[in-house]
Amino acid sequence: MNRILTKRQLTPETALFEVEAPRIARRWKPGNFIIIRPTPDSERIPLTIVGGNAERGTITMVVQAIGKTTRITVALNEGDSLADLVGPLGEAASIENVGRVLCIAGGVGVAELLPVARAFGEAGNFVTAMCGARSTAQMILDEELRQAASEVVWATDDGSHGFHGNVVQCMRDWITRNPKPDLCHVIGPIPMMRFSAELTREWGVRTYASLNPIMIDGTGMCGGCRVTVGGKVRFACVEGPEFDAHQVDFDELARRNRAYLAEERQVLESHTCRIGLGA
Numbered sequence: 275m276n277r278i279l280t281k282r283q284l285t286p287e288t289a290l291f292e293v294e295a296p297r298i299a300r301r302w303k304p305g306n307f308i309i310i311r312p313t314p315d316s317e318r319i320p321l322t323i324v325g326g327n328a329e330r331g332t333i334t335m336v337v338q339a340i341g342k343t344t345r346i347t348v349a350l351n352e353g354d355s356l357a358d359l360v361g362p363l364g365e366a367a368s369i370e371n372v373g374r375v376l377c378i379a380g381g382v383g384v385a386e387l388l389p390v391a392r393a394f395g396e397a398g399n400f401v402t403a404m405c406g407a408r409s410t411a412q413m414i415l416d417e418e419l420r421q422a423a424s425e426v427v428w429a430t431d432d433g434s435h436g437f438h439g440n441v442v443q444c445m446r447d448w449i450t451r452n453p454k455p456d457l458c459h460v461i462g463p464i465p466m467m468r469f470s471a472e473l474t475r476e477w478g479v480r481t482y483a484s485l486n487p488i489m490i491d492g493t494g495m496c497g498g499c500r501v502t503v504g505g506k507v508r509f510a511c512v513e514g515p516e517f518d519a520h521q522v523d524f525d526e527l528a529r530r531n532r533a534y535l536a537e538e539r540q541v542l543e544s545h546t547c548r549i550g551l552g553a
């Protein structure tokens with residue numbers, strides 16, 4: 275159950291896994307996510323489904339080693355099994371044929387953007403995938419994106435590839451040479467989603483953001499993933515993770531995601547310390 279068939283290291287911190295999950299592989303849609311526990315005593319973490327192959331009975335997920343659980347996951351290898359895996363969860367991304375779609379991603383969000391960009395392309399749109407990475411070494415899945423989107427634009431913070439600057443500065447530059455898109459989809463770090471949404475509001479372009487609040491059960495019961503959208507409380511795990519970016523309270527999302535920072539740091543430090551001791 276949930277065996278890892280292939281593992282591909284995308285960057286030193288980020289790995290792509292193809293995992294056995296035949297029922298999810300038959301049913302998933304772009305925008306859906308899974309909740310996994312890498313080991314029986316791990317906490318649960320949500321991960322976007324990046325791809326699926328119904329014939330092989332597998333799904334693909336990309337994990338960036340940030341905290342304790344993501345580090346444990348990235349350390350798994352081919353032949354290992356995840357302790358558990360639940361999905362597909364959440365609502366599928368809103369895909370429609372509108373003409374020109376700008377798909378914007380930052381960091382590991384590039385992996386999560388891939389199935390959405392592909393779906394917009396298959397629906398008949400001209401899709402621009404605009405991706406931000408800190409440096410060339412953090413650029414991921416460029417070849418796959420080029421197959422999925424009509425064009426791919428990269429921005430790197432250090433200018434080592436493509437546009438020199440962050441992806442929001444890249445949007446400001448890009449719009450001077452391109453027609454306004456009909457729709458935008460954004461996924462990435464919270465400040466990046468917030469500034470992208472502010473810009474597309476100025477452009478007057480409808481925009482969806484795929485949010486990443488803390489999740490616990492993923493079934494709408496615990497309230498952990500509560501977000502405010504248009505002044506109303508919404509639960510990202512069952513009503514999202516995608517919402518109207520112009521209505522999202524990003525301040526609250528950032529505040530809630532920082533709520534357990536001290537505990538997360540402590541757990542990570544103790545984990546790193548144990549690894550050092552060979553435990």
Ligand code: NAD
Nearest residue numbers: 380381382383406407408440441442462463465466484486
């Ligand atoms: P990162 O810090 O490497 O940033 C990636 C890119 O996002 C940057 O290169 C830049 O182009 C852009 N960016 C970042 N901060 C910005 C800002 N203040 N203004 C404008 N653009 C900015 O990203 P990472 O290390 O992949 O992720 C950082 C955090 O974001 C992690 O905690 C991760 O879990 C979270 N994240 C959430 C989602 C999501 O589901 N919405 C997707 C990806 C990452």
Ligand code: FES
Nearest residue numbers: 490492494497511
């Ligand atoms: Fe518990 Fe969404 S994760 S309600």
